[in-house]
Amino acid sequence: MRVALLTEGGYPYVNGEGRLWCDRLVRGLGQHEFDVYALSRDERQEARGQVELPPQVTRVRTAPLWTLDDEALRAAGPRGGRGRQARRRFAECFKELADVVCRGGADGLGAGGSGSRGTAPGAGSDLVADRFANALYGLAELARDEGGLVGALRSETVVRALESACRAPGALRAARTARVSDLLVAAARIERALRPLSLDWYGDDALGAADLCHATSGGPAALPGLLAKHFAGVPLLVTEYGVQLRAHHLAAGGMDLSAPARALLASFHGLLTAEVYDQAVLITPGNTHARRWQERCGADRAKLRTVYPGMESGRFSEIGERGYDDLAAVPRTLLWVGRVEPAKDLISLLHAFAEVRGEEPGARLRIVAAPAEGPEAVDYLAQCRALAAQLFPDEAEGAHAVGDNPVSFEEIGGPQAPDLAEAYAAGGVIVLSSVVEGFPISLVEAMFCGRATVSTDVGAVVEVIGGTGLVVPPRNPRALAEACVALLRDPARCARLGAAARARALELFTVEQNVAAFRGIYLEIVSHCPVRRDALDEAGEPVPFAHPAEAYMPGRWAVAVGPAAACASASASGAEGDGVPSWAGTSGQRADERHQLKGAVV
CATH class of the missing domain: 3.30.160 (Double Stranded RNA Binding Domain)
Known part of the structure; x- marks a missing residue:
């Protein structure tokens, strides 16, 4: 395929x-x-x-998505602004989109809320979703007919439509106070998110020729998949290892945005996410934490199927097979691995280690980090180094090598950087101190190495370790210190937890299990939701009855009259998460009926 x-x-x-x-x-x-x-x-x-x-x-x-060519901008939009009918169509479509966005997705949809045509209570949510979809696909069809909408989406028409919608009855409270500067910011970010509408990716020689669109995240990445389904009936699969809408909400807090602009953008992205979830055939979150977020953001539970990300275990196999070679010589070292940023809460880890040193004077802490990128990461690393020097003034002064300093900062990829597998091998206990975490990669690597872990209860941590490590509340240095001391004093327990952790990681988090899961999902989607394409002869004329119904059957025998019946039969008998849910057959059934009627007329 x-x-x-x-x-x-x-x-x-x-x-x-x-x-x-x-x-x-x-x-x-x-x-x-x-x-x-x-x-x-x-x-x-x-x-x-x-x-x-x-x-x-x-x-x-x-x-x-980051640049805009001035010449393309002048020529973009409805034929550079030359067609009156095109301008009218654009104004009507965007006015409807702006009205829905400024109302915040009534009845629980938009503005970070949840709900979709399949899950939101009441007919109001269905109406809101349909209005947003009509406006979105109306803009997409206009972009296809007129060669793009980049210029139009950055025009005064957009700002005026947003301003009118913000002043209308029923608008979001925060949006009612929007100034022109707020509307300009919101319009620019909405244009950036909708820029895929203006791409030439949707013809029969591009996405229209695909059997399946697999979006590796929600948001703008999935928008081309929405249009491929709208124009060519190509089924859409969405994988989110980090929920895009959640990432938007987290990032918005650090942006220099006014409250009105933040509210408008939250509403827009909430509506777009709900439409992506509604149109996707299947949604594959990377863990239960992401799955819960997707349900809150409007995903139908019947469409969700957890597929853990696959990680390369081969580089850690030798360390994992060795485990803790000698229980009497288990390293009295705490190891932290990851990116240095405030969400990792290294400040709490350093305070916890100060308490650990009080109980276990011979303990050491190694912080092995990726190179700091950006001023925020550089400043935070400097704060951590300064705190380490303050907490351990006599020991830290002038000392940089492991063994001379109870706290060491080492950089992955540096000239004297440790091999990552050997760094895990030199750690007696692996520590994760985050206050925000998605899928904890460093924990899985530690599990592959057969190491005992102490982690904060955030994100998917509990789901990943599954009882093979100790978990403490975030932002609690004392609890973190107590858990670390308990493992440092009990090497046999470290060995038991490490062996159980490695077995769990090899069962759930390898590349092989990830590839096998998607191999089955691809075949399942294509067999139940095939793309209907007319067969053409050498003259370009349609060939009637070129695709018999049996060609679309996923099974060995033709037990139904068409793929829609097979889809409905499979969904009726399948349990949640298995087979094909009931929503998969709806669009295929309509397409099949049109196909059969066309053949009958011919």
């Missing part, structure tokens, strides 16, 4: 998010053809280039 992989700020760029798991997925499914459609986030990402792609990637198309 041909799979269109849709990414934003990720694969195939060298420093893209989710690059590793996408590359492992593509290489693991060599029997399929992959087309990559990538949206880049900044100039630096494009400048660093792309990874070497396997031969099954037959096409790569990219588009930037």
